[in-house]
Amino acid sequence: MSTDPQIWIAALGTLAVYSYLYKENPAYRIAEYTLVALYTSYSLVLDFHEYLIPYGRQYAIEEGQWYFWITGAIGLLMYFRYAPAEWNWLARYPISILVGWGLGYTLVRSPRPVMVQVKDSMRPLNTVNNVLFFVFFLCIMFYFFFTVGKESKFIQGTGRVGRYIMMVGFGCAFGNTVQGRISLFLNRLSFLLVDWIGMKIW
Amino acid sequence: MKREVPMVLALVFAIIRIGFELLQPMIAWEFAPGKTVFTRLSFSLTFMSVMGLLMGLINLSRQHINTIRRKREHWVYSVWLLIVLYGYAIIGLIWGPDSNTFIWIYDALIVPLDSTMFSMLAFFIASAAYRAFRIRNVESTILLVVAFIVMLGNVSIGEMIWSSEAWLGGFKGIKDWILSVPNTAHARALSIGIFLGAYAAAIRVFLGLDKKYLGGTD
Numbered sequence: 068m069s070t071d072p073q074i075w076i077a078a079l080g081t082l083a084v085y086s087y088l089y090k091e092n093p094a095y096r097i098a099e100y101t102l103v104a105l106y107t108s109y110s111l112v113l114d115f116h117e118y119l120i121p122y123g124r125q126y127a128i129e130e131g132q133w134y135f136w137i138t139g140a141i142g143l144l145m146y147f148r149y150a151p152a153e154w155n156w157l158a159r160y161p162i163s164i165l166v167g168w169g170l171g172y173t174l175v176r177s178p179r180p181v182m183v184q185v186k187d188s189m190r191p192l193n194t195v196n197n198v199l200f201f202v203f204f205l206c207i208m209f210y211f212f213f214t215v216g217k218e219s220k221f222i223q224g225t226g227r228v229g230r231y232i233m234m235v236g237f238g239c240a241f242g243n244t245v246q247g248r249i250s251l252f253l254n255r256l257s258f259l260l261v262d263w264i265g266m267k268i269w
Numbered sequence: 270m271k272r273e274v275p276m277v278l279a280l281v282f283a284i285i286r287i288g289f290e291l292l293q294p295m296i297a298w299e300f301a302p303g304k305t306v307f308t309r310l311s312f313s314l315t316f317m318s319v320m321g322l323l324m325g326l327i328n329l330s331r332q333h334i335n336t337i338r339r340k341r342e343h344w345v346y347s348v349w350l351l352i353v354l355y356g357y358a359i360i361g362l363i364w365g366p367d368s369n370t371f372i373w374i375y376d377a378l379i380v381p382l383d384s385t386m387f388s389m390l391a392f393f394i395a396s397a398a399y400r401a402f403r404i405r406n407v408e409s410t411i412l413l414v415v416a417f418i419v420m421l422g423n424v425s426i427g428e429m430i431w432s433s434e435a436w437l438g439g440f441k442g443i444k445d446w447i448l449s450v451p452n453t454a455h456a457r458a459l460s461i462g463i464f465l466g467a468y469a470a471a472i473r474v475f476l477g478l479d480k481k482y483l484g485g486t487d
Binding site for chain 1: 271272274275279281282284285289312314315316317318321331350354355357358366371374375378380381382384385387389392394407408409413414419420423446450453455457460461464472475482483484
């Protein structure tokens with residue numbers, strides 16, 4: 068059995084999380100609250116050391132870029148969210164600027180990857196697979212086609228095939244997700260048996 | 270001042286960004302040799318967003334301090350959460366993310382707890398699959414059969430049951446066909462639908478028809 072305290076803590080944490088499979092209990096709750104707290108602090112520390120300090124030091128102080136002081140001050144307005152009601156609207160200023168900046172990017176850049184996919188979807192109908200692909204693609208599009216009513220037999224039929232094809236797609240995602248989770252579970256099991264208990268499996 | 274100015278700011282910054290993305294002279298615009306306006310503006314806006322880095326800490330603290338103050342159910346865990354939250358943040362802020370203590374705690378708790386939480390989904394997914402199987406309609410049957418084939422096509426036991434050198438390429442051959450034909454058609458159609466919805470939402474924000482990002486009611 069391991070004598071490393073780090074492995075012991077990791078093993079007890081792993082068992083505490085798995086204890087939820089039996090029923091909700093204090094050990095699981097402690098593990099859950101610990102993870103939430105650690106992740107919040109982790110992201111705070113990373114943002115502080117990788118963005119706030121380097122950007123502030125290099126651009127605002129060393130290079131004397133005055134606008135960094137302005138954007139920094141506007142960024143601080145976000146904390147007015149916690150101010151009394153007559154002042155908390157000030158928090159909207161930095162949020163609006165960031166929304167606008169991201170919006171401009173989305174409006175210009177987001178169509179391109181989809182257009183590439185649309186272009187690739189228009190394949191020459193020279194193989195059975197290409198014909199099937201095109202038919203499946205159109206059937207799924209018809210499933211979401213609400214301009215004409217669902218009374219039409221054609222729309223109903225293609226929509227039903229589209230729904231079945233979507234189930235095939237969801238089945239693929241489901242199978243891959245199950246496998247991914249099982250491999251994570253095997254990894255935890257291997258950690259408990261080999262690293263913690265010291266069992267020789269291989 | 271309260272709603273109109275933020276909306277105008279969003280519109281102005283969206284137009285500036287569109288200009289930077291579409292107009293070549295604008296993106297190449299330098300205010301000093303090797304320093305473009307676009308990169309500096311991007312950096313300064315990143316700096317602006319990082320200024321809100323304490324928001325998560327404050328929100329979580331407010332919620333749990335409230336729980337403790339009102340002695341709500343499970344308030345003891347909130348005390349534990351605050352101790353861990355501030356303890357780990359102080360260690361990281363003082364000694365940095367590369368310090369031994371910070372990394373030690375990360376390896377001892379975050380990595381195992383995170384992967385264990387995700388691995389638990391294997392059990393819940395199995396129970397979801399059982400419930401889907403009990404519904405016994407065409408859709409749930411297709412979903413489960415396909416999931417089963419995909420899993421068998423990925424693992425060696427599937428190869429042992431039905432070899433990839435046999436008829437139809439075995440489970441692996443069928444899995445490859447499913448992934449490349451119906452699954453790709455499904456992913457394409459869905460991504461186009463998602464894009465159209467998201468783009469329409471973006472245009473609504475751009476035109477000022479959707480103001481939810483402003484929050485509040487005034």
